Amino acid sequence: MTKKIELLAPAGGRESLEAAIYFGADAVYASGKTYGLRAFADNFSNDEIADAAKFVHSHGSKIYITLNAIFHECDFVGLEEYVAALADANVDAFIISDPGVIAVAKRAAPDVPIHLSTQANTTNLYSARFWHEQGVERVILSRELTLDEIATMRKQVPETLELEGFVHGAMCISYSGRCLLSNYFTGRGGNQGACAQPCRWEYHLHEKGYGGEYFPVYADERGTYVFNSKDLMMLPHVGDIIDAGITSLKIEGRMKSAYYVGCIVNAYRHAIDDYQSGKPFDETLLAEIGKAGSRAFTTGFYYGNPREDGQDTVRDVPQRTFDFVGVVRGEKDENGRLLIEQRGKFSVGETLDVLSPNVSGLFEVTDIISEKGESRQSAPHAQEIVLISCPFDLRKGDMVRKKREL
Numbered sequence: 001m002t003k004k005i006e007l008l009a010p011a012g013g014r015e016s017l018e019a020a021i022y023f024g025a026d027a028v029y030a031s032g033k034t035y036g037l038r039a040f041a042d043n044f045s046n047d048e049i050a051d052a053a054k055f056v057h058s059h060g061s062k063i064y065i066t067l068n069a070i071f072h073e074c075d076f077v078g079l080e081e082y083v084a085a086l087a088d089a090n091v092d093a094f095i096i097s098d099p100g101v102i103a104v105a106k107r108a109a110p111d112v113p114i115h116l117s118t119q120a121n122t123t124n125l126y127s128a129r130f131w132h133e134q135g136v137e138r139v140i141l142s143r144e145l146t147l148d149e150i151a152t153m154r155k156q157v158p159e160t161l162e163l164e165g166f167v168h169g170a171m172c173i174s175y176s177g178r179c180l181l182s183n184y185f186t187g188r189g190g191n192q193g194a195c196a197q198p199c200r201w202e203y204h205l206h207e208k209g210y211g212g213e214y215f216p217v218y219a220d221e222r223g224t225y226v227f228n229s230k231d232l233m234m235l236p237h238v239g240d241i242i243d244a245g246i247t248s249l250k251i252e253g254r255m256k257s258a259y260y261v262g263c264i265v266n267a268y269r270h271a272i273d274d275y276q277s278g279k280p281f282d283e284t285l286l287a288e289i290g291k292a293g294s295r296a297f298t299t300g301f302y303y304g305n306p307r308e309d310g311q312d313t314v315r316d317v318p319q320r321t322f323d324f325v326g327v328v329r330g331e332k333d334e335n336g337r338l339l340i341e342q343r344g345k346f347s348v349g350e351t352l353d354v355l356s357p358n359v360s361g362l363f364e365v366t367d368i369i370s371e372k373g374e375s376r377q378s379a380p381h382a383q384e385i386v387l388i389s390c391p392f393d394l395r396k397g398d399m400v401r402k403k404r405e406l
């Protein structure tokens with residue numbers, strides 16, 4: 001029997017959430033306005049969470065809410081009421097790292113499952129068993145585990161304990177975010193959801209007395225002396241992840257755009273479905289990652305400590321190959337034209353590329369009609385609604401993009 005595998009996507013705001021569900025996520029994770037470790041994403045009010053829960057449930061999907069910031073005494077004020085309100089909103093799980101918060105959640109919302117956040121750094125089966133005995137239904141594994149370690153853990157923890165693992169997105173150079181670089185350099189706390197990612201900055205050594213002379217920092221065979229981790233990308237290896245016993249495959253990125261979420265979810269959805277139906281990996285899916293925009297990639301610790309291969313010591317930032325220019329807002333009209341909401345300028349004569357769960361292909365823009373029925377040569381205004389002819393039967397939620405001039 002095919003194992004039930006969950007594709008879990010980030011939802012930093014409502015648009016990303018809808019894109020994640022549309023492109024095939026089985027579940028999304030999101031934050032309320034507090035406690036959620038992504039202070040600069042849009043995040044959701046309590047009413048918005050209730051509405052989001054209705055939306056995802058109507059599509060047969062789930063929503064998990066993060067409560068995984070580092071909690072001080074003052075943060076517990078009002079927490080019990082907040083957790084109870086989330087339970088009333090029918091959320092499907094809480095993502096928590098602090099045992100004190102777990103205790104509050106179990107008391108205030110005993111029916112809502114608890115997923116142990118990766119911030120709790122579960123790196124061995126003894127910890128995993130311990131947390132399960134405390135009522136945790138799922139452990140989100142530390143990113144620093146190998147697939148062999150995960151497979152061993154899977155065999156030795158109760159079947160009722162689910163294992164979730166990251167498959168795509170940013171890595172931290174410290175153990176799953178236990179890091180004060182951002183606090184030190186910018187005053188923005190990484191463990192309060194406000195990391196400025198100074199690990200990605202370019203560093204030089206500067207010795208007092210050498211009058212403004214800077215020395216570049218290099219890596220050597222003993223390791224690397226810069227902090228810039230490559231991003232995790234397991235798209236061609238989803239089969240290895242599933243075989244190791246991870247049943248929820250998580251994409252990082254609550255600060256990312258709906259377009260990014262759509263591209264990445266679409267690629268992983270196809271890769272997972274292909275693997276589960278016995279098809280070989282479709283190499284063309286890799287192009288989708290570049291179209292979304294990317295940094296240099298690594299397979300993280302899954303095949304062993306990547307050492308210097310996990311670091312991007314030359315700051316190799318590949319260009320995003322496509323620009324997002326529109327999202328489909330309605331089915332074709334009687335003249336065969338699609339209703340598009342503009343997200344980037346496009347013009348008659350340009351070639352657009354389709355991002356859709358079901359359709360792929362290119363088409364030339366032959367006409368642009370404004371909402372008032374005027375014929376136009378381009379669509380330069382952000383979020384204006386226009387009609388364009390398209391040879392494909394696209395649906396509401398599909399997106400179009402155009403190749404960048406690099």
Ligand code: SF4
Binds near residue numbers: 172174177200
């Ligand atoms: S500075 Fe970098 S390593 Fe530190 S928490 Fe932020 S992203 Fe992670």
